[in-house]
Amino acid sequence: xxxxxxxxxxxxTPGQRVTMSCSGSSSNIGxxxxxxxxxxxxxxxxxxxxxxxxxxxxxxxxxxxxxxGTSASLAISGLQSEDEAExxxxxxxDSLNGWVFGGGTKLTxx
Amino acid sequence: EVQLVESGGGLVQPGGSLRLSCAASGFTFxxxxxxxxxxxxxxxxxxxxxxNVDGSSINYADSVKGxxxxxxxxxxxxxxxxxxxxxxxxxxxYYCVRDRYRFDSWGQGTLVIVSS
Numbered sequence: 582x583x584x585x586x587x588x589x590x591x592x593x594t595p596g597q598r599v600t601m602s603c604s605g606s607s608s609n610i611g612x613x614x615x616x617x618x619x620x621x622x623x624x625x626x627x628x629x630x631x632x633x634x635x636x637x638x639x640x641x642x643x644x645x646x647x648x649x650g651t652s653a654s655l656a657i658s659g660l661q662s663e664d665e666a667e668x669x670x671x672x673x674x675d676s677l678n679g680w681v682f683g684g685g686t687k688l689t690x691x
Numbered sequence: 692e693v694q695l696v697e698s699g700g701g702l703v704q705p706g707g708s709l710r711l712s713c714a715a716s717g718f719t720f721x722x723x724x725x726x727x728x729x730x731x732x733x734x735x736x737x738x739x740x741x742x743n744v745d746g747s748s749i750n751y752a753d754s755v756k757g758x759x760x761x762x763x764x765x766x767x768x769x770x771x772x773x774x775x776x777x778x779x780x781x782x783x784x785y786y787c788v789r790d791r792y793r794f795d796s797w798g799q800g801t802l803v804i805v806s807s
Contacts, residue, residue, distance in 0.1 A: 625797040625800055626728075626786070626794070628794060628796075677753070680726070680728075
């Protein structure tokens with residue numbers, strides 16, 4: 582059981598907007614910023630969103646992040662087939678004195 | 692271009708040892724904290740350990756504390772993970788990751804299989 586809780590799956594059709602959640606606690610998301618990672622099949626994870634809502638250079642503005650209290654969300658607008666991947670949230674946890682990840686949300690583009 | 696190349700993975704029996712290496716290039720290795728993150732087959736990402744810029748501060752996940760030792764050689768731009776008393780549940784792809792207050796660069800991973 583992961584410390585950060587993500588729904589195991591999400592889906593949408595091309596062009597749609599989808600959101601996925603990441604739920605934590607006061608020792609992680611409630612106190613620290615959240616990062617999101619995208620893992621395409623068979624590849625290493627890639628940083629998608631950092632500091633709750635910042636996009637690294639090269640990441641399309643279709644991807645956005647937000648946070649409220651002890652929960653965070655990732656939104657993808659204008660869904661494309663190449664967005665089909667696993668998405669992970671992560672944050673520092675000061676109770677565990679380590680980084681914690683969500684279990685991942687597998688996004689299917691129908 | 693930032694490059695992180697892991698090596699040293701393989702098949703090992705339960706109770707055995709393995710040392711992973713990560714060769715870094717394309718950036719000033721000695722200026723960055725570094726991490727190991729693992730992913731069991733078909734499972735999610737799990738943070739393993741982190742080390743500060745000069746190796747004087749190291750943190751481990753509870754699941755590996757006392758069995759794994761992380762270190763670095765800044766002169767060789769190389770990160771290490773010494774894994775002892777390996778268990779079946781340590782089977783995973785191990786990623787070397789650069790830290791800029793987020794995991795901004797990942798290696799391709801090296802597969803460790805613990806099995807008899």
